[in-house]
Amino acid sequence: MNAMQLATAQAAEIIEKSCAEAFKKGLLPSLPETKPGVEVPKDPKNGDYASSYAMQCAKVFKMAPVKAAEIICQNAELENTMFSSITFAPPGFINLKLGHGWYEKVLEAIGEEGKDFGRSVCPEPKKIMVEFVSANPTGPMHMGNARGGVLGDTLAEVLSRAGHNVSREFYVNDAGNQIDKFAHSIEARLFQQLDGEEAFPFPEDGYHGDDIKELASAYLAERGDAIRNLPQQERLDELARFGLERNIPKMQADLKRYGIVYDKWFFESQLHKGYIEETVKMLTDRGYTYEKDGALWLKTSDILYKIYKEQGKSDEQIEKLELKDDVLRRGNGFYTYFAADIAYHRNKLAERGFDIAINIWGADHHGHVARLKGALDALGLDGERRLEIVLMQLVRLMRDGEVVRMSKRTGKAIALSDLLDEIPIDSARYFFNSRVSDSTLDFDLDLAVRQDSENPVYYVQYANARCKSILKALAQDGIDTDPKNPDLSLLTDDAELSLIRKLAALPEEIRLAAEARDPSRLNRYASDCATAFHHFYSICRIKEAATPELRDARIYLVNCVSQVISNTLDTLGVSAPDHM
Numbered sequence: 001m002n003a004m005q006l007a008t009a010q011a012a013e014i015i016e017k018s019c020a021e022a023f024k025k026g027l028l029p030s031l032p033e034t035k036p037g038v039e040v041p042k043d044p045k046n047g048d049y050a051s052s053y054a055m056q057c058a059k060v061f062k063m064a065p066v067k068a069a070e071i072i073c074q075n076a077e078l079e080n081t082m083f084s085s086i087t088f089a090p091p092g093f094i095n096l097k098l099g100h101g102w103y104e105k106v107l108e109a110i111g112e113e114g115k116d117f118g119r120s121v122c123p124e125p126k127k128i129m130v131e132f133v134s135a136n137p138t139g140p141m142h143m144g145n146a147r148g149g150v151l152g153d154t155l156a157e158v159l160s161r162a163g164h165n166v167s168r169e170f171y172v173n174d175a176g177n178q179i180d181k182f183a184h185s186i187e188a189r190l191f192q193q194l195d196g197e198e199a200f201p202f203p204e205d206g207y208h209g210d211d212i213k214e215l216a217s218a219y220l221a222e223r224g225d226a227i228r229n230l231p232q233q234e235r236l237d238e239l240a241r242f243g244l245e246r247n248i249p250k251m252q253a254d255l256k257r258y259g260i261v262y263d264k265w266f267f268e269s270q271l272h273k274g275y276i277e278e279t280v281k282m283l284t285d286r287g288y289t290y291e292k293d294g295a296l297w298l299k300t301s302d303i304l305y306k307i308y309k310e311q312g313k314s315d316e317q318i319e320k321l322e323l324k325d326d327v328l329r330r331g332n333g334f335y336t337y338f339a340a341d342i343a344y345h346r347n348k349l350a351e352r353g354f355d356i357a358i359n360i361w362g363a364d365h366h367g368h369v370a371r372l373k374g375a376l377d378a379l380g381l382d383g384e385r386r387l388e389i390v391l392m393q394l395v396r397l398m399r400d401g402e403v404v405r406m407s408k409r410t411g412k413a414i415a416l417s418d419l420l421d422e423i424p425i426d427s428a429r430y431f432f433n434s435r436v437s438d439s440t441l442d443f444d445l446d447l448a449v450r451q452d453s454e455n456p457v458y459y460v461q462y463a464n465a466r467c468k469s470i471l472k473a474l475a476q477d478g479i480d481t482d483p484k485n486p487d488l489s490l491l492t493d494d495a496e497l498s499l500i501r502k503l504a505a506l507p508e509e510i511r512l513a514a515e516a517r518d519p520s521r522l523n524r525y526a527s528d529c530a531t532a533f534h535h536f537y538s539i540c541r542i543k544e545a546a547t548p549e550l551r552d553a554r555i556y557l558v559n560c561v562s563q564v565i566s567n568t569l570d571t572l573g574v575s576a577p578d579h580m
Contacts (some may be wrong), residue, residue, distance in 0.1 A: 001109040002120055002507035003102065004040070007082050011038040011049045011096050014083065018076040027071045032057040038096075047087065047095025048501070054092040065092025103497060104488040106504040110560040118506040118567045122163025129348055130156040132360035133255065134171040137247045138182040139209050140415035141254060143395045144362050147441060149416075150432040150573070151392060152360040153260045154519040157571050162514035167263045167354075170255075171344060174244055175269040176337055181206055183240035189216035190239070194225055215243050254417050259429060259573040271343045276335045279343040279379070280328050288378045294331030298338075301325055303374040307384065326371060342375045349381045358388045358517070363438070366391060390517055393440045395432070404445065423448045426574045430457035433572060434523045451580070456527060460565065461577055463530035466537070467562035468578040474543060474555065482559070483552035490553045495536040499557070502532040503564045510571065519572070526568045533561045 015036040022028040036053040054061065054069035061068040069088035076086045084099035110117045132152020135145045153168065160166040173179070185207040191200035193216055202208075219227070219242050227235050252265070280296065283289050288299050301323035308318045328339040348357045361368075369389045376383025397404040397414060405413060419428060427448040434456065435441045453459045471481040491500070505525065513521040542558065545551035566576040 001105070001113070001117075002511065003106045003109065003504040004508040005511070007049060007098065007102065008038050008040075010082055011051070012036045014076050014078065014081060014086065014096070015051055015053055015072060015094060018072045021077075022071050022075045025075070027075065028068070029062050030060055032060045041095075044498075044501070046089060046093070047085075048098045049083075049096045051094040051096075052092065054088070054094060058092070066090050068092065069094050098501075100489055100492070103491065103500045106500055107488055107491075107556060107560050110503060110563055111556070114563060115567060115570075117563060118510050118571065119161045120163045120507050120511055125164050126355040127165045127167075127353060128159055128356045128358060129167045129169055129352075129354045130159070130358045130360070131169045131171055131348075132156075133260075134173070135251065136173050136178050137244055137251060138178055138207055139211050139247070140417065141251060142413070142415060143397065143419070143443075144392070146258075146416045146419060146428065147395050147432045148360045148362070148392055149255060149258060149260050150429050151390065151437055151519065154429075154433050154522075154572055155358070155360070155390070155514075155517060157573070158510055158513045158519045158522070161510050161571060164514070168261075169264045169266055170262045172248065172265055172267045174248075174267050175272050176340065179240050179244075180236070182243055183236040185212045186215050186219070186239040186243055187236060189213045190219060190227070193217065193220060194228070211247075215246065218242075218246065254420070257420060258416065258425060266344070266347075268340055268344070271340055271347070272335075275347065276339050276343040279346050280335070280339055283328070283342075283375070283378060286378060286380075289328065295327050296329040298326045298328050298375060298378075300371055300374060303378050304370055307370075307374055307377060338371070338375075341372060342379075345372065345376055345383070345387060346379055346381065349376065349383075349386055350379075354386075356386055356388060358390060360390050360392060360437075363391045363393050365389075388517065390437050392437045395441045395443055397443050397445055399445045426461070427455070427457050429573050430460075430523065433520055436518050436520050456523070457574060458580070460526045460530045460569065461575070462580055463533050464562050464565040464569070464576045465578060465580040467533070467558050467565070470537075470542060470558055471555070471562075477543070479543070479555075480552070481555055483555055486552040486556045487549050488553050488556065490547075490550045491557060493540055495532075495539045496554075496557065499532045499536045499561065502529050503560055506564055506568060522568055522572055526565065526572070529561070529565055529568065533565075 012035060015038070019028060019031055019036075023031050032053075034057070036051050037056070038049050038051045041047065041050045054072060055065040058065045058068065066088065069092045072094055073086045073088045078084065078086060078099075082098055082102040083096045085097045087095050087097075089095060113119075130152050132155075133141070133145050133149045135141045141149075156166050156168050181203065184203045188200050188202045188206060189212050192202070193213075206212075219239065223242075227238065230238065248265075255262075280289070283298060284296075288303065290297055290299065304321075304323050305318055308321070326338050327336050328342075329335050345357060348354050369391075373383035373387050376387055397419075423445060431443050431448055432441070447455055449455075451458055453462065475481045491497070509521055509525045513519050536557075540554060542551060542554045545554055562576075569576045
């Protein structure tokens with residue numbers, strides 16, 4: 001149950017009906033065409049919901065906003081609604097206060113829905129693919145992959161809980177130029193180990209990491225040096241295969257350890273079996289390509305010019321963008337990465353029928369966004385609307401206030417596996433999701449391992465553990481910690497009501513996070529829930545409550561707090577331990 005959304009809708013309805021009643025009585029000269037807007041104020045002392053409708057429609061009402069607000073309040077009907085009062089305040093605010101029945105229904109819903117509290121039924125569910133990480137399988141995953149992994153996985157979970165049909169996908173670049181470089185790099189290290197470093201030059205654009213040397217050593221240890229007798233292309237194909245067969249399972253294992261399991265690993269090599277060629281032909285048939293210098297080009301500049309003009313941009317604005325065309329097929333007959341990318345996204349939208357494809361990309365891919373959307377538009381796939389790109393800024397690892405670039409354990413650049421060896425996975429996931437994706441993230445390694453309230457994930461987890469500890473202590477004293485049908489109307493303290501309002505917000509927070517593609521909202525929400533609970537516990541006694549009935553109501557509330565915090569952490573892929 002999304003109690004916040006229901007209350008917002010009903011508050012707007014009350015105001016709208018009140019206006020109609022006042023107009024009928026001749027108290028308002030006319031009715032606005034716009035619907036009332038209602039929001040939750042930061043300070044609830046005047047009301048739980050507020051509207052500035054009287055101010056927004058002052059011209060229509062032809063009177064001072066405060067007078068219009070007074071008339072609206074006087075003609076409002078609250079019987080059989082969630083609200084107990086409606087008042088006005090200068091310069092024209094309308095404030096509504098929730099009745100106690102709303103608070104009781106919230107707690108009853110949490111108790112009934114349990115682990116499903118927070119999930120919603122979407123009125124228009126979409127089939128959505130979230131593609132994230134998609135790191136080249138030519139080396140270890142880095143910090144950008146670590147952040148992108150959490151953002152993608154948590155966004156997918158948020159979208160799913162908001163009622164959409166969601167699929168997680170990893171796109172494996174197992175073809176093309178980077179795999180050719182990968183094979184040449186392993187080949188060079190292999191022959192250097194056999195014949196000495198001077199005997200075989202290392203390619204200038206090769207991969208220099210120690211992992212390449214380790215793959216060469218592993219190949220020789222497992223299969224010997226017979227490979228030197230193979231024709232070079234066969235040798236390169238075998239080395240690429242050998243490297244991928246080891247790197248991809250390691251990536252899968254590291255991501256699984258990180259709490260990420262994909263619905264599909266899609267291999268680029270599948271597209272090179274005629275699908276890229278077919279996609280490029282479709283663009284050609286639609287008149288969007290031309291040949292020049294032996295290569296086939298996409299008329300990217302024409303496609304984007306048309307899109308930008310439809311968006312209302314002037315020629316001067318478009319000229320500053322310096323639009324360029326893109327090569328789809330090189331003079332040697334090989335298709336470019338961009339051609340493969342177009343084909344892959346055509347596969348997502350046209351072949352597999354996803355309504356929306358969301359990609360988590362590093363901010364350095366910014367220039368690629370419009371080009372890819374334009375190419376999909378050219379294919380008639382409405383790329384501008386159906387392809388969404390969430391751009392992600394860099395991560396800076398910090399220790400003792402200094403930027404860290406090397407692992408203490410290995411002395412190398414920090415990979416995802418190094419990070420997970422050093423800090424708890426819960427901390428990694430929580431920290432990487434703590435900021436909106438388009439802001440730079442400073443990851444404090446010292447803070448991530450602290451076990452006190454300064455560590456934000458520890459602070460939230462401790463709130464749940466505290467709930468469990470309270471219930472355990474009560475049970476040891478022979479008190480029923482699962483009271484049936486407690487009198488929830490007894491929960492009237494401001495700390496109790498404030499806490500219940502916060503618990504009620506989980507379904508709405510998930511909905512808004514899904515809508516904004518911003519799962520970091522849930523980190524802030526989890527922290528707010530923990531704060532509200534700690535405040536409640538410092539004020540409201542449980543075992544020593546004034547009556548057994550009040551005690552039971554508070555026990556029920558503690559159970560609800562634990563459930564909501566657990567559900568929130570579960571959405572983030574973080575555990576909710578019973579003790580700490």
